[in-house]
Amino acid sequence: MKSREEAIRAIDGKSFDVCVIGGGATGSGCALDSQLRGLKTVQLEAEDFASGASSASTKMVHGGVRYLQNAIRHLDFKEYLVLKEALRERVPMLRNAPFLTNTRSFLVPCFERMDVAYFSVGLKLYDWIAGRDSLAASTFISREETLRRMPEIASKNLCGAMVYADGQFDDARYNITLIKTFAEAGGETLNHASVIAFEKDASGRLATAIVEEKVMRRTFPVQARCFVNATGPYADKIRTLATPASRPRLRLSKGVHMVLPAEVLSGREALLIPKTDDGRVLFAIPWLGSVLVGTTDEEINSFDDVHLRANEVEYLLRHLNRYLATPVSAGQIVGGMSGIRPLLTSRKAKNTKKLARSHEVEIDSHSSLISIMGGKWTTYRAMAQDAIDAVQKKIGMQGSQCRTLNHKLVGSDGYSADYWQSLQKIYGLPEPAARQLAEKYGARASDVMELVKQDPQRALPVASLAPLRAEALFAIRDEMAISIEDVLARRLGVQTHSWKTAIEAAPVVADILAHELGWTETVKKEELGRYRIKIRGLMQKAGVATEIT
Ligand SMILES: Cc1cc2nc3c(=O)[nH]c(=O)nc-3n(C[C@H](O)[C@H](O)[C@H](O)COP(=O)(O)OP(=O)(O)OC[C@H]3O[C@@H](n4cnc5c(N)ncnc54)[C@H](O)[C@@H]3O)c2cc1C
Numbered sequence: 348m349k350s351r352e353e354a355i356r357a358i359d360g361k362s363f364d365v366c367v368i369g370g371g372a373t374g375s376g377c378a379l380d381s382q383l384r385g386l387k388t389v390q391l392e393a394e395d396f397a398s399g400a401s402s403a404s405t406k407m408v409h410g411g412v413r414y415l416q417n418a419i420r421h422l423d424f425k426e427y428l429v430l431k432e433a434l435r436e437r438v439p440m441l442r443n444a445p446f447l448t449n450t451r452s453f454l455v456p457c458f459e460r461m462d463v464a465y466f467s468v469g470l471k472l473y474d475w476i477a478g479r480d481s482l483a484a485s486t487f488i489s490r491e492e493t494l495r496r497m498p499e500i501a502s503k504n505l506c507g508a509m510v511y512a513d514g515q516f517d518d519a520r521y522n523i524t525l526i527k528t529f530a531e532a533g534g535e536t537l538n539h540a541s542v543i544a545f546e547k548d549a550s551g552r553l554a555t556a557i558v559e560e561k562v563m564r565r566t567f568p569v570q571a572r573c574f575v576n577a578t579g580p581y582a583d584k585i586r587t588l589a590t591p592a593s594r595p596r597l598r599l600s601k602g603v604h605m606v607l608p609a610e611v612l613s614g615r616e617a618l619l620i621p622k623t624d625d626g627r628v629l630f631a632i633p634w635l636g637s638v639l640v641g642t643t644d645e646e647i648n649s650f651d652d653v654h655l656r657a658n659e660v661e662y663l664l665r666h667l668n669r670y671l672a673t674p675v676s677a678g679q680i681v682g683g684m685s686g687i688r689p690l691l692t693s694r695k696a697k698n699t700k701k702l703a704r705s706h707e708v709e710i711d712s713h714s715s716l717i718s719i720m721g722g723k724w725t726t727y728r729a730m731a732q733d734a735i736d737a738v739q740k741k742i743g744m745q746g747s748q749c750r751t752l753n754h755k756l757v758g759s760d761g762y763s764a765d766y767w768q769s770l771q772k773i774y775g776l777p778e779p780a781a782r783q784l785a786e787k788y789g790a791r792a793s794d795v796m797e798l799v800k801q802d803p804q805r806a807l808p809v810a811s812l813a814p815l816r817a818e819a820l821f822a823i824r825d826e827m828a829i830s831i832e833d834v835l836a837r838r839l840g841v842q843t844h845s846w847k848t849a850i851e852a853a854p855v856v857a858d859i860l861a862h863e864l865g866w867t868e869t870v871k872k873e874e875l876g877r878y879r880i881k882i883r884g885l886m887q888k889a890g891v892a893t894e895i896t
Pocket residue numbers: 368369370371372373374391392393394395396397398399400401402403404405406407408409540541542543577578579580581585600601602603604642643685686687688689721722723724725726
């Protein structure tokens with residue numbers, strides 16, 4: 348990718364066919380789709396790429412068994428269609444970036460014979476709706492087999508478990524990889540650049556976005572024939588910026604996860620907790636060497652202070668511990684995350700748990716702003732296709748058809764499941780390092796290793812058992828990271844897996860940033876101080892003890 352300075356030069360005052368606002372899953376999907384259809388496209392992200400909901404998901408490429416339950420219980424055809432679309436979209440999502448995705452088996456423990464019948468019918472229906480897009484047929488396994496595959500499960504009254512398959516992915520890296528694919532297709536993109544106002548032409552159509560670049564605090568215009576609002580939970584704000592009288596369309600729902608060490612679920616399978624006190628399902632999923640537990644669904648009215656809190660930790664632990672032989676305590680939590688779901692309003696649904704995860708493309712008849720709202724990660728590609736179809740219609744450009752269905756993301760070409768072995772052979776890497784590089788960058792891991800060839804010190808980890816220093820450098824040089832959090836949260840994933848490791852890695856990353864971006868010692872210290880305070884705050888809010896000073 349270009350450096351930020353190069354990107355600003357290519358964007359400042361320039362004209363595009365399409366300007367996509369938002370650098371999450373939806374915006375990145377739209378930007379790639381648009382550029383691949385031959386539309387000259389720019390993407391603007393107010394914070395960091397993937398810093399919103401798109402790095403705070405349960406990391407499932409799924410139809411959603413809960414939505415199946417809703418569809419059946421409430422005879423909701425809309426819910427059924429969302430489920431069907433998501434089941435279908437799993438396939439291209441897994442296929443187009445195999446290094447960032449995998450299929451995961453989920454165990455649904457059954458403690459009564461009735462459970463077996465209920466879950467068996469439900470999951471067979473899930474398989475049937477998926478049809479030829481099914482990832483594996485669901486089956487029942489005996490009590491003995493359940494305990495062999497998941498020894499941590501509570502054995503009292505256990506009859507066995509239903510097993511079904513869904514997809515899993517690295518959400519933040521998938522988002523960054525989408526953006527890199529867009530940039531390689533010729534698109535322009537910039538993070539830490541917020542759309543703060545619009546200018547309109549004589550007919551009232553949006554003509555120019557005023558962009559505030561947050562690092563140098565510059566403001567510049569960007570012209571486009573069409574503006575796509577893909578700002579997820581912030582979509583109503585952009586709609587109001589374009590047409591002040593717009594009625595709100597979104598309801599916001601907060602969801603949290605806690606991260607536990609791998610030993611909590613030592614096998615390869617994930618656990619589905621099918622009933623919570625508030626009528627949800629919860630997951631405990633092995634994920635890149637940790638166990639991710641979530642999520643919650645709480646309607647919120649403000650964007651402030653959306654963090655994992657001690658009462659939410661208590662809620663997650665209470666439900667998880669009902670299913671485990673040895674209870675987990677809050678002291679074992681190593682990390683956590685929270686995000687805001689952008690859900691479309693519905694007159695029928697009283698609370699956000701009942702809202703369907705459908706999406707909608709809205710064309711504002713006054714300003715011509717195209718807003719793509721709602722949806723889920725798994726359907727990002729279909730959402731983008733619908734949004735860019737609307738763009739093409741709006742600007743009267745037939746152009747080419749959507750090409751994202753089979754478009755491989757960067758790192759996929761030349762990648763195979765044993766690619767890590769060639770990394771091991773060529774660069775003499777230990778197996779864990781070779782595997783984690785292959786899982787993050789696919790066949791582009793060799794670009795990271797070229798940095799090590801230039802300076803072997805870069806093969807050192809940023810902290811104990813963490814990614815390589817070369818990866819931090821790569822994040823800054825090739826992926827537009829400009830802060831410790833950009834590097835450790837969205838590019839390297841360290842912050843997601845362990846707050847303590849993130850604190851340990853921060854000074855090393857700060858040194859690399861200072862060297863690359865020409866920071867003074869004072870700037871570096873300030874950035875390090877800010878980061879420490881932030882992580883300590885996250886730990887305190889979650890009720891996790893911190894010895895960090
Ligand atoms: C807890 C939780 C768990 C989930 N689990 C799953 C799951 O397992 N599977 C699944 O398929 N889906 C899941 N989802 C849903 C999925 O994560 C979201 O639907 C998806 O990430 C939304 O992407 P987005 O791009 O629309 O929004 P976001 O990722 O929030 O991106 C919007 C971006 O717009 C930017 N922005 C805002 N204002 C401006 C501006 N003025 N100028 C420029 N940029 C701006 C923001 O900074 C932000 O980065 C989950 C969601 C949550 C919250």
